[in-house]
Amino acid sequence: xxxxxxxxxxxxxxxxxxxxxxxxxxxxxxxxxxxxxxxxxxxxxxxxxxxxxxxxxxxxxxxxxxxxxxxxxxxxxxxxxxxxxxxxxxxxxxxxxxxxxxxxxxxxxxxxxxxxxxxxxxxxxxxxxxxxxxxxxxxxxxxxxxxxxxxxxxxxxxxxxxxxxxxxxxxxxxxxxxx
Numbered sequence: 693x694x695x696x697x698x699x700x701x702x703x704x705x706x707x708x709x710x711x712x713x714x715x716x717x718x719x720x721x722x723x724x725x726x727x728x729x730x731x732x733x734x735x736x737x738x739x740x741x742x743x744x745x746x747x748x749x750x751x752x753x754x755x756x757x758x759x760x761x762x763x764x765x766x767x768x769x770x771x772x773x774x775x776x777x778x779x780x781x782x783x784x785x786x787x788x789x790x791x792x793x794x795x796x797x798x799x800x801x802x803x804x805x806x807x808x809x810x811x812x813x814x815x816x817x818x819x820x821x822x823x824x825x826x827x828x829x830x831x832x833x834x835x836x837x838x839x840x841x842x843x844x845x846x847x848x849x850x851x852x853x854x855x856x857x858x859x860x861x862x863x864x865x866x867x868x869x870x871x
Contacts, residue, residue, distance in 0.1 A: 695731055696703035700731040712755030751851040753842045787813035796826045
């Protein structure tokens with residue numbers, strides 16, 4: 693199945709959408725069957741896998757998106773990225789990684805691992821919608837537990853939390869201190 697025009701139409705939809713979009717949504721927008729959209733996605737994956745393209749087709753939070761290849765994005769981020777909202781301090785990244793790998797996790801558990809107060813970092817990460825309250829721990833005081841959001845997955849171009857890099861033994865032990 694060639695589907696050259698259909699593939700070009702799907703590519704255009706992906707180009708125009710600012711957020712990741714599912715095959716079903718593409719199907720509705722482009723007025724193509726989901727099966728045809730699936731074939732078009734495969735064609736685009738092949739097209740963007742070459743070294744001559746500056747873009748790649750990425751599955752992010754369950755939807756497809758055209759994104760710059762990482763090797764080029766590092767050079768272009770300053771101009772085209774969200775200037776300050778894209779940057780996180782080392783402390784914020786450390787707190788975020790603890791939450792990502794240990795979720796659900798309470799503020800006191802984060803502080804036990806970090807060794808310092810996490811109030812400001814948690815507030816910042818909640819404001820940026822990278823983490824959210826996901827429940828309360830069944831212990832006295834019922835402290836709030838935090839976990840990552842869809843925005844976290846988009847920020848790091850991940851489809852799911854399972855795509856986080858694996859930790860080595862030393863790192864795993866560090867994240868288990870609070871358990």
